Amino acid sequence: MDKATIPDIARRAGLSTATVDRALNGRKGVSAANRHRVLKAAEELGYLPSDGMIMLPARPAHLVFLIPFGQNAFMRDLARSITSFASGLPLVASCNIVTMNGLGPDALERALDAISPQANGVGVVTTDRPRTRAAIARLCDSGIRVVTIASDVPDTPRSSYVGVDNRTAGRTAGQLMGMLARGREGQVAMMLGSRSFHGHHEREGGFRDLLRDRLPKLRVHSATETGEDNRRSNTATLELLRRVPDLLGIYCIGAGRAGIIEALETHPGPRPAVIVHDLTDSSRDWLRRELIDVVIDQNPRLVGEQAVTHLLGSIAASTPLLSLKPIEPRIILRENLPHRTP
Template sequence: MSHRYKVREIAQQAGLSEATVDRVLHHRPGVRQNTVAEVHQAIADLDKQRAQLRLNGRRYLVDIVMQTPRRFSDAFRAAVEAELPAFAPAMLRARFHLWESGSTAQMVEALRRLRGSHGVVLKAQDQPEVAEAIDRLVDAGVPVVTYATDVPASSRCGYVGIDNHGAGLTAAYLVDQWLGPATADVLITLSQTVFRGEGEREVGFRSGLRGTGRGIVEVSDSDGIDATNERLVLEALESHPAVEAVYSVGGGNLATVAAFEKLGRACRVFVAHDLDADNRRLLREGHISAVLHNDLRADARLALRLILQERGALPTEPARPVPIQVITPHNLPA
């Protein structure tokens, strides 16, 4: 059986004889399980060391391109900057292209103008023009990782983020359990319907509430910006007096809380996404019941790793789904 390392190399790493290593590699009998484990650990260590040699002295420039509310882009930017040193001895730098609202054409133009990039982390609309822009980058040798919301028809090398449909189902479960027997309706707020991740959350939420008899009132196209969101939520609440709960998919939660307060309406359950500064405060003050959260630093680390893997600088490892954490005021992380 051929192997990517010579038997002598593995034996030296493991501190075993070449004959023993040869027996393990060829699955011959007469070798203890702990010896087999030592050989496999030695191979894993050699993989890591080879990756370090490939990374040594290399410089990579990664572009972070996102249309998202500033409170989220600020949090993700901090996460990326905190993770960059972890890839030493390689030197990673990041350029940030961040804006809150805009058209698909603006996103396509931003991707077209990238120069000298070694990889892109992208939060963008799931539109054919965006998929084509991603394909052009990939064809030019620039790997693209989609983040938080996917563009699956493109040739992106991976998606990083939570299971959005599962998040919607989780939100529906929490809302229905906390409302109990009350016949209350639920407001769902989205920033833009062209973001696939938000659409998947909405579908999961609606399916989770199917059969409960609860009405769902939708507010969308606010871009998650507070001023726009407050106006839209006020209009929805005035038209739907039975709304007593909120599932916030796209943010703008300060504005949603303000709208309820302006009308003197009680919001009995409020489930949101992401532990940004606004949501932390709203959780502590009791305005939000729970936040569905994922570790942004873990997201950033995985996205950067996928880019380096695609460039052959790191060994390939399977990307695991990002787990959803249900955060309440009582388990709010520091």
């Protein structure tokens, strides 16, 4: 079969050839909806690289990653993975990690002001808010490729999302909580960093859906937004332990995990089941000491490597969008702890 052409894509998408040309080359004047229609048609017609194949830029690229560290050990591991992987790639001219002081649009906009004019691509972990969507759209309109990491920002012209399917991760946590409850009737609580993270919102939705559909004996007592602050998660956990006698489990969706563990360590009675995300030095220790039951890991090494790779691919490709292939979450228990990597 002959290679598809721009008129072929235009016919499939129901758009003009001029719109298709602008979308494929990342130029201004194309709505997010039409850009997605073009890329979907281009993928269906085999115009884009096939799955598992990513083009590489012809010259070394300057990459920037905007990451909110805070009290989140996963973010620190992610930054180390990005830096380590990028340092060994000749096609990366520079790779800078910009630490964002906060989670919301203000932090993102301040970080964007620090980006060098040389930057070709930006990877970002940020919230899903109108101002953040607008900031990403402006960045893409300037010709810089953008990859969202760990938590997606849909309805933006970002090139790709790299991370787990967070709704699936939340449903997985729900099934695991049901197994840990062993058929008992009672309540479970959730600790979220912030619903403004699309990933946290998706995990909460998946968890609630699973409990509603398959575990009617388990009821969600509360879902507390902690702002990823250990003090707030500690206070919330102590309150749960005092006021909810039938508390069977706690699902920690984001950071703030240390505050939960500190509260449980002072609790004299049997502890509830605890499920957290992300395998770090701390969560390894908690598993070994049986202070938590399960870690649902999104593998910061793999996320970091794929973020760099997808960013390079989006810089090289004629289109600013690549196919989305979420990373499969890993279920880590005390007995299958993987060895630490150097």
